[in-house]
Amino acid sequence: MNSPILNLVAERIVVAVVTLLFVAFTIFFATEMLPGDVAEILLGQAATPEAVAGLRAAMNLDQPAFLRFIYWIGNLFTGDLGVSYVNKMPISDLIGGRLVNSLKLASVTAAISVPIALTLGITAAILRGTFYDRIVSIFTIAVISVPEFMVATLSVIVFAVYLGWLPALSMANEVTSIGGLLKVFAMPVITLSFVISAQMIRMTRAAVLETLSTAYVEMALLKGASRRRMVLRHALPNALGPIVNAVALSLSYLLGGVIIVETIFNYPGIAKLMLDAVSTRDLPLIQSCAMIFCLGYLLLITIADLVAIVSNPRLQ
């Protein structure tokens, strides 16, 4: 008999792949709804009908949408992201460096906020109902209730305008020293950390509180266990799945949050690229960027599910 874990893991991965295909389908056809003929738009008003027809054939535009979808997916798998409509450059070249910039931003943010958020979330759950818990709750509710751009503008006003510690804008190409790096990253990272920590703290606190109310934690109390032991030994191992899930969901929030942050701080990342593509209606670039974001989201969620499956003792 196969191990139930392997079956579940395989099932989860299949679900992720199918979801990705569905997402690709949605993105492709959403962008295909664009009114007007792409070839005409590209060639401008002065184009001859022959030139338009030639470009249509070259871009497979004369073929049914579904076939084009298949071509597009096939090309994505081989790493061919197509050519930008606007500046005719290969999209992989446009994205490459920008993606690295965004990943840097995201990883620094994650490295800072995950440990802080988990600590705050778990301690708030342990000290439930205390002054400390209430402060943490008020802070998180305030942060998740306001748009990211407000966190960003407030950070700028506090750190750049009043305190004058940091520059208001980032320019990653100017970085020459560690201090410079710190200054460039500081504002975006602070903003993003606030935004995703608030989510993570709330969800972690809820997950730990839920396991703390189970019968086996009460049993631990009746065995004479200390509060510390009840939380660390009895509640946490069982809250692991939900906590990893909370972390993944919050990190996936980074994907949306970076759009605002990269815009405000003028940070040359992939979200800014996508936003620019939207304003120029550069469809292949939008599709590719959107697929990268969705892939990132699916990776995070799938990893979280896999961790939850593997850490479940009932499946061992």
Next chain:
Amino acid sequence: MSNVVEVRNLRVDAKSDSGRTVEIIRDVSFDIAEGEIVALIGESGSGKTTIALTLMGYTRPGCRIVGGNVTLTGQEISNLPERKRARKRGTEVSYVPQSAAASFNPAHKIMDQVIEVTKIHRLMPIDEARRKAVELFKALALPEPDTIGDRYPHQVSGGQLQRLSAAMALIGDPKLVIFDEPTTALDVTTQIEVLRAFKSVMKKGAIAGVYVSHDLAVVAQIADRIIVLRNGEIQEVGRTQDILQRPQHPYTRELLEAFEPAPHARVADRRDEPEMPLLAVKDIVAGYGKVDEGGNPSVKVINKVSFELHRGKNLGIIGESGCGKSTLARVIAGILPAAQGEVLLEGKPLDRDLRKRSRNDLRALQIVFQSADTALNPAKSIADILARPLTFYHGMSGQRREARIDQLLDMVHLPRSLRHRRPTELSGGQKQRINLARALAADAKLILCDEITSALDTVVAAAILELLKELQRELSLSYLFISHDLSTVKAICDEVAVMYAGEKIEQLSPDIMGSEAGHPYSRLLFSSVPKLDTGWLDSLEQDPRVLQAYSRR
């Protein structure tokens, strides 16, 4: 002889969701001597678990000790700081929970949890603790005592977990062990094993115990003294023999009477010629999952079950949990369509799926469920709940319908003023009466009763049984009565079908539900029901081979 526990004028308050404070324990005092087992008996809401937990210096969230004192081995525990209380838990007083399945942490191996007390209180080296645990496993008659501790909680059965939690309670050599309804969730045949194991380790170690239960017969086997509780107050205290044979307090008498309901006065078969059965079930196969070509579902719950039920008669279906008796009710009602076989109502075949049955067929066959709490929509008033079948089946409206609702409330002996209430404002017994009234509103010929008294306190359940009998006399109803409780079935049924693992083992008259019953499993089942007799458990002898063959512990 010194007392392990002395409770004086204990009062506990609880805060309800709406913020009101209510006294749930009122002025309770009692002692427990060394090596003595005292039972706390009472119905739900009597405060028995709350009292037991105060002996550990613990109250559930929302509850608070507001008066009196609890002395454990000479030390007042109710005003100790939390850390000192924690030091006593596991070493001087320990706890065996009602649901061991929920009280074992799914993330750790059983052995680690059993010896955790010794780690917390640094009682002994790990190796010694493990050895001691294995000794306890042996004493509690657990299978494979050397290796069972290496498993995770989900890998052992409920009966075993319950005994393992007793090992967990005993590892720190406590002076007092609290058993909180430890066998309530178990089947009767398993319960015997567990009770025997508990009794022998407690007597051997001369450990004092508190046994919390609602079941007098179970308590009779293990307790030296019984404290009868009601609404947070002590009604009567006495030696077990005295309480059982010479109850002083009227409430105790009521409890004892409800334990053995009057047997059903059966209607004699007047006609000899075969009559068309009201309900006939023929070779039913049912279950879950995909049904293969041969008509077998991938998870088979019911296998080739047949029976007949005649008008005005009642058929009981008994068996332990998981034997398929509730599924059978659902199959008959068409909620779960059968994979094979047929259901005939008055000789007319019913479609397997209720969606294809005619409204008249649906009307004639009504189902009443176990849990009155979930069977009534909390968002609707009683009148709305009763009005719907009247509109749906009979097209009634206006004055006629209102009059009929009053009539239905009269039939189930509820005041008419209840019609504007919502289900959450009713007691368990009242809710179950409304459930019955809803089935009556359809003018049913046959009512499928699925464990309808199991969730009720004994006294309330006895009253419901009386009501069922009365309704049957007046309306010539028939009941298909599904239960795990033999005395309930005995009280109402003309015939009893015994089920085991999805099959009907045999069908017999309740009079002979005893020694001479044909099938060995039936005998095992019937003999496992605890009796109100202190010597019952010790004198009980069961064939170990039959036990082996039919145990799924």
Next chain:
Amino acid sequence: MTTSLSLSNTQKARPRRFGYRISVVGAVSFLIIAAWALVAVFAPYIAPHPVGDIVDFDFFGPMSAQFPLGTDYLGRDMLSRILLGARYTVGISLAAVCLACFCGVTLGMAAAVIGGWFDRVLSRMLDALTSIPSKILALVIVAAVGTSIPILIVTLAVIYTPGCYRFARALAVNINTMDYVTVARARGEGLGYLIRSEILPGIIGPVLADFGLRFVFIVLLLSSMSFLGLGVQPPFADWGALVKENIGGLSFAAPAVVFPSIAIATLTISVNLLIDNLPQKIRDRSEQ
């Protein structure tokens, strides 16, 4: 076990219906929300200056008696613009959340009651839709079909329908296992009755609370989109667009950047606090 049961016994004695306490925080939150709703309706009558008019020669003017919230990058009165902006922010979000909740809750209840293939396919598809981050999906749709107020409303509704669906379905699945639903089904009731009469009353409380939370999400997403220039287009402006217009004043912390943000925060925090302070009875109706 016994404790909880004895608690439920005591509930019988408590005053019926509106017997629960109303917290101060909840009451204040409610008043703020009500005030913004009134502002959204009566904005043109209470705005001190016409929205489009340049009333100050100075741009990014400070707070003064004449312009209580300063002036914007063109010298227009910020107070009037924020009051008018409430119309767009509150109006669009409310329309979107109503649409999303109506679709999500109806589909969710239907999926729970019907079950089987219908449920599985619908759940999978809507789940897949949630794996496109909300802002990315908004970008894609705006890139494809452009932006206008009706498109914004539909876009926001499409983005938040899967969440509503999932929430309502989870609640409805719980209710669906209740015996009273089985009883109704065994009685022969149809899908419409089951959904309307048995399932809906049981989930309406939590669904309303969820409605509020989702309203907050939609306000935030709408503001973000407007901030990115993809939401409400000039000459109209919601609160997010007001921040975008005046972002030039950020480097000297002009009131014109700060106050639209504060307006958003007062609305969203109030809704969140109101829901947090709702009586448990309404939030957890399904668990009774």
